[in-house]
Amino acid sequence: MNAALIIIAASTVFALVLGIFARSHHKMSLEEWTVGGRHFGALLVFLLLGGEIYSTFTFLGASGFAYGVGGPAFYIIGYSTLSYVFSYFMLPKIWRYARNHSLVTQPDFFARKYDSPALGVLVALVGIVALVPYLVLQLTGLGIIVEAASYGAVSKAAAIIIGAVVVTLYVIISGIRGSAWTAIVKDIMIISVVAFLGFYLPIHYYGSIGKMFAAVNAAKPGFLALPAHGQDVSWFVSTTLLTSLGLLMWPQTFGAVFTASEAKVFRKNAAVLPLYQLLMLLVYFVGFTALMVVPGLKGGATNMALLKISVATFPGWMVGIIGAAGVFTALVPGSLIIMCAATLFSRNFVAALRPRQSDESTVRLAKLLVPVMAAIGCYFAISGSSTIVALLLMGYNFVTQLFPAVVLSLRERNPVTKEGAFAGILAGVATVVYFTVAHETIGKLLPSLPEVVKDLNVGVVALLVNIVVLTVVSAATASRRLPLASQTAK
């Protein structure tokens, strides 16, 4: 066993102990397990919302994205910042509604707000389908990290299975409290490691960050700007705006909102959360430094950029610390995803079909589903399907379809009917599936359009279809809408 592996193993055990310790003195009711009894203060909510973006997809993916495509990778820092602008206006209202109606999941919100259990089932299914590839990505990242940091001593498959077992244990034992406390450790570790790598690596290899960028620009002119075709300005702007709508619509993020003890934490956090995204800058520095130091990575292998440059630069124990931070970025979001998917299935799918199911049996069933979800994640992660990135992008476009029905429902008079919301989400999701399965782009469908339109993110089309259907169906069914008095009373 080498030094790196010992450090990674020790921190995994630490994560498990921390998760179990977090349970102390709390009886695990449905509300306690899923939303921490709505007792979380500003710091924990900040970390659950702001740290959400620092998953292994960011740690490995964003550095790999910068390494692989250059300029287009900058959209990540923009979309996450903008999504917190929405949080200021939307989250206090969502939180207050959830507290007043004892809601614990995102589909609960839809089912209650639109008075439609069927809509709850649809939203639960959309959420689960979006979450599975996200989980697979976390487990895959975990496998890559452990394999690289152990210099091949532990196979990717073994690491994935061990990681899944750890997550399963602490999710079952302590619910969201386990994830929240581990999130603190995760964020401290990731901030320290990324801050160190982001400054040290460019200075070590080039003398300064400026010289590093100048060298990249000299070697690959145009790489640090946006290309003329494909991921061009039009793609960049549409993707930034579109994904900023999606970030808060992920079911585990939406659910994290319910953990807050009071509404004002969201408004306060909205000014600080954008600054937290600056950490991404340092991840980019690592990716661009790796471009010239460990050249030649292509396609999916670009995700190895951060680890390759770490292994090439540092002794074993340092690789161990970097690897341990990486393992935490997989375990924490992984646990939130598994818990969320299991709860959605148990509460909003099974319980919707069996209305008499008690909260106790909902929790029991959700806990039984945790290892099932983990096993599904393991299967896809180990079989290593290359379509997983495509599935994740599909997942992102899926959850974005929920945005119009949420944001309009927060108005005093909701212009959307339950039929409108249902049809809009369904039409949007179907459009996403069509584009993903057929590998279509707007340019392929309508080749005569100008470049600006052709390179728009296809999610924009799905969202437009969604809004049109939602508007038309709502207008057609508006006469059956509840009178205003009973609508506000609910």
Place this chain on the structure above:
Amino acid sequence: MKHIGWLAVIPFIGMCAGPIIHNSATPFILGMPFILAWMVAWVFLTSLVMTVIYWVDPARRADEEAN
């Protein structure tokens, strides 16, 4: 000051304007390529805009009384 929320449109326009107006790696600002430096500047400006909204917004006061 009921319409203070409209200030929140500024970050969206600001964040997207840079790459639209000047899609280029140069000039380098604080060592960073232009588009990256532009986005980083707007992260700070977004935080500033949200701070201003926070201080002026009547909805926030209503929240605090409601809690």
